[in-house]
Amino acid sequence: MVKADALLKVMARAWKLAPIDLDSTRVDFDLVRHWPGELYLEQNWVPVHDQSNGSVLVATARVPDAERASAIANVLESPVEFVAATSWDIRRTVLRGFRAEIDGDASTDRWRTNPSLSARVVLSKAQVTGGILGGLALLALAIAWPAALGAAVVTIAGAAYAGTTTFMLVLAVRGGTRRSAPPVAAQRQPDEVLPFYTVLVPVFRQAHAVPGMIASLSRLDYPVDRLEVLVLVEEEDRLTRDAIVRAEAPERFRIVSVPGGAPETRPRACNVGLFAARGEFLVVYGAEHEPAPDQLRRAIDTFAGGAADLVCVQASVDYSNAQRNTVTRLIALEQSAWAERVLPGIERSRLAVPAGGTSNHFRTTALIELGGWDPYNVSESVDLGIRASAVGYRVSPMDSITVERAAASVPALIRQRSRWLKGDLQTAFVHARQPVALIRRVGIARFLGTALLVVASPAVFLAVIPFYLLIAIALAVPGDVVATVVPAWALQAGIVLFVAGTIEMIVTAIGPVKQKVRGAATLCLLLPVYWILHSVAAYKALGQLFTRPHYWEKTDREPAPVLPATA
Structure with missing residues (x-):
């Protein structure tokens, strides 16, 4: 499978755009939150910040043809300039920008919308x-x-x-x-x-299980370009996060940080993963499942x-x-x-x-x-x-x-x-x-x-x-x-x-x-x-x-x- 950084260079060269690293770039999250996070995830773009020339810098993971450029400019009600980013970088930026909203939806959405069906x-x-x-x-x-x-x-x-x-x-x-x-x-x-498939793996204080998890899920017989594995790691769980980073998992394995808060349960983590998932189908596995x-x-x-x-x-x-x-x-x-x-x-x-x-x-x-x-x-x-x-x-x-x-x-x-x-x-x-x-x-x-x-x-x-x-x-x-x-x-x-x-x-x-x-x-x-x-x-x-x-x-x-x- 092509590495993300190599893919980004190919995309940028083909579209004649500059590549952008959204982790090291200043992102105006107040601007990002003006529009729904679901819109960015569905259309694979996100505004980065306003520019001095009056345009908005937009990161895109799809080719910015004239139709796409016009549609995004209409949403932002502003001229736009594009830079190339990977789909995962865009999703991770959206997760960062809507952290509080995602946490609220994952924790209390059912309680707010239908308290009689909540076990709170x-x-x-x-x-x-x-x-x-x-x-x-x-x-x-x-x-x-x-x-x-x-x-x-x-x-x-x-x-x-x-x-x-x-x-x-x-x-x-x-x-x-x-x-x-x-x-x-x-x-x-x-x-x-x-179809594209999302695998959710909620983990908590399971650094010891990381090598086995990566090995067992790497054996799944499914095309790697149609599969993502979202490992849902609690924000405080640095040991498990570090173990995943050290393991150098394949590109399809992605860490999704679950904001700290209550309740600290598997379904709350899965709700965060559901927001980030882009698969037509989705499955939940435990870290120790094969x-x-x-x-x-x-x-x-x-x-x-x-x-x-x-x-x-x-x-x-x-x-x-x-x-x-x-x-x-x-x-x-x-x-x-x-x-x-x-x-x-x-x-x-x-x-x-x-x-x-x-x-x-x-x-x-x-x-x-x-x-x-x-x-x-x-x-x-x-x-x-x-x-x-x-x-x-x-x-x-x-x-x-x-x-x-x-x-x-x-x-x-x-x-x-x-x-x-x-x-x-x-x-x-x-x-x-x-x-x-x-x-x-x-x-x-x-x-x-x-x-x-x-x-x-x-x-x-x-x-x-x-x-x-x-x-x-x-x-x-x-x-x-x-x-x-x-x-x-x-x-x-x-x-x-x-x-x-x-x-x-x-x-x-x-x-x-x-x-x-x-x-x-x-x-x-x-x-x-x-x-x-x-x-x-x-x-x-x-x-x-x-x-x-x-x-x-x-x-x-x-x-x-x-x-x-x-x-």
């Missing part, structure tokens, strides 16, 4: 009022009729647990009955017809084979360290059940497919139409999937794999799952604020199914520890003592429902899987213990929801070996 506030006033009244009612019932309340709580909780796990089992059965043809290679389209080399081409083929309402396709996840220890094997088993059975069942049931956090490929125009990501939601892609469904768009799985490394320790697992579950709770509370409006858009059946899907994980895992304690109490405490709080029939019914639901969860995890998990049958017997860890994560998530709702809990992963990159 955990609970609305109506939800707080309802919670207080409900709590007071429960307190009154506990004082007046403790045994009756205990019976109601245990049986309702058991029924809800069993009902939720039954729902997940039904989805798994529906997904598992789908005939799965062996994967075939995507038909290879000529390079010249492929997508299949042909994944971008497969995504294009999947979009081409789908209807116009298909706005996002997502690759499956495989774990390179799945056999590392019992924790990683359980994670791999769980992911296999989700990808091979539950997710296809969700799609077949026409529910809102919850997008994964990364390896999501979007039509960029649709993503912009949806308003990008909610920066305050720590499971931002789940929320985005519901918003897409609400306006008639679809999210669908695609036949491709992205490899990453699973959390390999109990503390790392709890940190990761607590963030996921906190995001599920945020999403549930956000979309419960205007349920009637959502029902009108998607219908009652899809609303109930999607609501149950979002609430399923936190609700089930919040119930695990209490029911385990209930079983222990039933075994250790005399029945007449327990009966003063929970009648025997209610206790037995609740435990039976819990055990039945637990068996259903185990059955959901069993079935044909693409990622062969060694000893899957034996691992299934460990799932009840594994769910205790999820229950701990769920209570941590519930606590953080009200104390640190927008805190982004990073997952610590073992570093992956760096494989050689290809040009």
